[in-house]
Amino acid sequence: MRNYTEGNFTLEELNNDMRKKLLAPLVYLLVLTSIGIPGNIFVIFIFKQYKKDVFRTIILNLALVDIVFCVIGIPFNIVRILYYYTFKITWICQVFVGVLDFGIMYSTHLLMLLSIHRFRQICTPLKSQITQKNVKYFVLCCSFIGLTLSAPQIAVLQPLEKIQLTNNITGLICAVTWKDSPTYWRAYNFFLTGLFLSYASILFAIYTLIGKKIIFAHRARQKTSAAITATETLSNKMTKIAFTVSVVFAISYLPLFINELVSKGVIQSELTPLQFATLKITERSYLINHVANPFIYAAFDHRFRHKLKTLCRCTKNTSQNNQNVDFNNIYIVNL
Numbered sequence: 094m095r096n097y098t099e100g101n102f103t104l105e106e107l108n109n110d111m112r113k114k115l116l117a118p119l120v121y122l123l124v125l126t127s128i129g130i131p132g133n134i135f136v137i138f139i140f141k142q143y144k145k146d147v148f149r150t151i152i153l154n155l156a157l158v159d160i161v162f163c164v165i166g167i168p169f170n171i172v173r174i175l176y177y178y179t180f181k182i183t184w185i186c187q188v189f190v191g192v193l194d195f196g197i198m199y200s201t202h203l204l205m206l207l208s209i210h211r212f213r214q215i216c217t218p219l220k221s222q223i224t225q226k227n228v229k230y231f232v233l234c235c236s237f238i239g240l241t242l243s244a245p246q247i248a249v250l251q252p253l254e255k256i257q258l259t260n261n262i263t264g265l266i267c268a269v270t271w272k273d274s275p276t277y278w279r280a281y282n283f284f285l286t287g288l289f290l291s292y293a294s295i296l297f298a299i300y301t302l303i304g305k306k307i308i309f310a311h312r313a314r315q316k317t318s319a320a321i322t323a324t325e326t327l328s329n330k331m332t333k334i335a336f337t338v339s340v341v342f343a344i345s346y347l348p349l350f351i352n353e354l355v356s357k358g359v360i361q362s363e364l365t366p367l368q369f370a371t372l373k374i375t376e377r378s379y380l381i382n383h384v385a386n387p388f389i390y391a392a393f394d395h396r397f398r399h400k401l402k403t404l405c406r407c408t409k410n411t412s413q414n415n416q417n418v419d420f421n422n423i424y425i426v427n428l
Contacts, residue, residue, distance in 0.1 A: 178264030
């Protein structure tokens with residue numbers, strides 16, 4: 094790193110040195126982008142071919158949110174790293190932070206809807222269920238709740254934060270905190286942490302009850318020597334997917350909230366390069382939630398795996414055919 098106790102330097106030089114410190118988070122984001130964009134495109138394309146039902150509708154909406162994060166959210170975070178001290182366009186910072194906050198809230202409630210749907214189907218099958226006819230209203234409700242809960246972030250249009258660097262150089266940062274309203278920010282962050290813990294507890298309770306119901310049904314089947322039906326197999330598969338998606342959600346968001354609690358009072362300028370890079374990766378741990386779902390579907394849904402292999406095979410063959418055509422064209426020209 095540059096020795097700032099000697100010589101003159103510019104804001105751009107300080108920004109370049111910050112990029113070097115943030116190389117690990119930058120690589121992390123590039124890897125997520127390269128995996129997340131094609132993965133979620135495959136999810137949308139494949140699930141579009143499935144029979145229309147509640148599970149498919151919710152999964153497709155989750156995939157749409159995930160692809161927005163991969164196409165907009167992750168590149169936005171990359172730009173924040175590349176222009177760490179020189180982020181000059183205020184409205185881009187404000188709009189993108191608001192959109193991402195809405196996406197987090199919306200996808201969280203879609204996940205809750207998916208889990209509640211599985212709970213009602215397995216634990217209360219004789220009661221009224223979410224159907225293909227009314228699921229769109231529940232999805233709209235999720236989007237409305239997401240917009241309402243993200244409204245504080247959207248309403249408080251945080252200006253670019255000015256940070257005083259060495260030699261009286263002032264940098265501009267696209268921050269996600271409200272420096273001008275610290276009490277307001279702490280209250281909002283405390284609310285989000287409480288909401289996350291509440292939802293995590295609800296999900297734990299839901300899948301505990303579902304697990305007990307499945308175990309009870311399995312034991313009853315063993316006593317009667319009844320075979321597992323195709324409907325039960327499909328139901329178990331959807332439950333495994335919903336459960337794993339919920340676990341990944343909790344694991345990916347938990348470091349973010351822990352970081353908010355333990356990083357209070359931490360002076361980032363005093364951290365070592367490794368500590369600083371780790372902090373910045375932790376702040377973006379939630380992005381894993383929007384990249385991992387295609388792998389979950391591939392792990393538990395053989396139809397998804399089969400269609401994915403077919404698509405990859407077709408893509409590879411098409412690419413090879415195009416290369417052969419190009420080669421033949423070149424050969425003819427040379428003749």
